[in-house]
Amino acid sequence: MSEESTRRRQVTIVDVAREAGVSRAAVSKVIRNAAGVSPGMRTRVDAAIRVLDYRPSASARAMRGSSYTLGLEIPHLGNQFLNQVIDGARRALGQTPYQLIIAPADGPEYGAIQALADRQVDGIVAISPLVEPAWLERLAERVPVVMVGRHDEPSNYDNVVGDDVTGARQVMAHLLGLGHRRIAHLTEGEAVTAPGSGIPHSFRLRAYQECMAAAGFGSHVQVVRAGPLENSARDATAALLAGEPRPTAIFAAHDELAIGALAAIAELGLTAREVSLAGYDDTELAAHPAISLTSVNQSGPEMGRRAVTMLLERIAGRTEPSRCSITPTLQVRASTAPPPPEDGS
Amino acid sequence: MSEESTRRRQVTIVDVAREAGVSRAAVSKVIRNAAGVSPGMRTRVDAAIRVLDYRPSASARAMRGSSYTLGLEIPHLGNQFLNQVIDGARRALGQTPYQLIIAPADGPEYGAIQALADRQVDGIVAISPLVEPAWLERLAERVPVVMVGRHDEPSNYDNVVGDDVTGARQVMAHLLGLGHRRIAHLTEGEAVTAPGSGIPHSFRLRAYQECMAAAGFGSHVQVVRAGPLENSARDATAALLAGEPRPTAIFAAHDELAIGALAAIAELGLTAREVSLAGYDDTELAAHPAISLTSVNQSGPEMGRRAVTMLLERIAGRTEPSRCSITPTLQVRASTAPPPPEDGS
């Protein structure tokens, strides 16, 4: 009659306390490694925990103290660079009692970030979201937040960024040094590159424009934009390469765009000798012999590690905002080469 | 003296009840869309919720009912195919009240899956973990579980798999049809391909062996294994291609291995005319012109969608196990071609 084997009742701290012949508080102290427990007590409780296969309820814990959970929001899955950041974050958590959970967004990240907060995570790492800084400031009053990849000047949260101006300048110096004059920049939509948005792409774009102007090629500035769709970068590049005069080099604002551009280049049967291509992020694929993409390494794992470190500091009590900027380095590969000799020269 | 602007007290259901001039129970009913609330009540409560910017605490809800959270465990980030599965799962959740969170594992997945259970998720999607089926059965007694990518015969949980035998046979029929005789198989370690493990790779390996034998090339069976390290597939392939006689085709057990193999092939300056290459999963990259990899499409998004659907059914009360097998289709691309003419013929 009773639902016998269907759903066993959960083992709680009370069961452990009874099994070990101690109080609930004692068990609580043991599982939190809190002070004030005798070795004997600890031994007995640990034994009871093992016997009963007890698992503390994160929800119940969250109601009184911490959930021992850190939430990480990403704009979308499948971006290799972001995966590196996440991996760095995960490793940094190492032997801490915290568990990392990831909330993937799609489009405006408010929902995913809010969902993490609703779940009483002890802290949030938000990666490059399009959310309003003011909104984040408010959220950060309630829960520790570290933002990765935005050049904001937050007062309630921390941020970790790459030095995008330096990175972009390295690319441009490399391309200009090879002799390129008609260098195009492939980036994302206007919303993402708007000056003052604080988004890395806006800094890379500006640096591109400034380098072109400084080299005296301001009139050759050509900005191409890819939308969020699958083959957008590929199509945009195909259109770019069909125009006259064709650029001799393309600086893509990140590797994913570059891979898309490479598809267009490959489809036209062109090589680095005709069109040079540089990316940003130095993802795993960039090093692949079939791709061999010149790219800027801003060490994603390190960014993830730093983000978690800062978040743990905040959880531990720090309230002054902290910033961290990572200096990138250029990885030169086969996708960039000197331009072909000028036509009619 | 009091901590004024530092940390505002959280808005609770009590605040909403007071603001709306109703009871806590009434508010609870409204936020759950439960029956027995008058339109007027609903209106007033909704208004109060908006005014106070109230967010229900998932932890508190989890203690009495659901957490409205579904957990998804993946063996590791960065696998494009798994990302497709996740994306399918995320979309399937669509307008349901459930939020998807992801727990990345590394190595044995017990920890990540357990972490999700500890957090009182309402259900778990586990992707191809190396965990003992018996362990999962026990867990599934306490929380709804759907397993993706293992050919188990579970009694307490559901599973979603691709038809790996059919997929592998399609690859082999294609390669044999092109005239290949010395076909090697690149796969993962012994633990993953052990017969009876239920892991897809074991089925793909077996199908490879059987197809070779059936075609009369049993003596040409050559299984190469890649470890978990970065360039393992690349190195293993390089060693394979250095041997004599060199195989004319390689069937990689999944695209990631194939991409690694391609690196070795490209480094030797070889093309599809010398060495054909086929993968499995038909990831985005396989379609890239610079890669153009023949691969088996088992529609990851559909697998994710199905997994979530089944999980929601279980949450709704189903207890009989359910299975779902997805039929794959072969995508032929430029990486496979007829073998070169036999030496000394």
Added chain:
DNA sequence: ATGAAAGCGCTAACAA
């Protein structure tokens, strides 16, 4: 249709 009250599993004062 609405409200009162018990209690989910845990932590943190405080008492012993």
Added chain:
DNA sequence: TTGTTAGCGCTTTCAT
């Protein structure tokens, strides 16, 4: 050092 107890915010009978 150990135990007692009061909640955390919510859902859910059960009255009204």
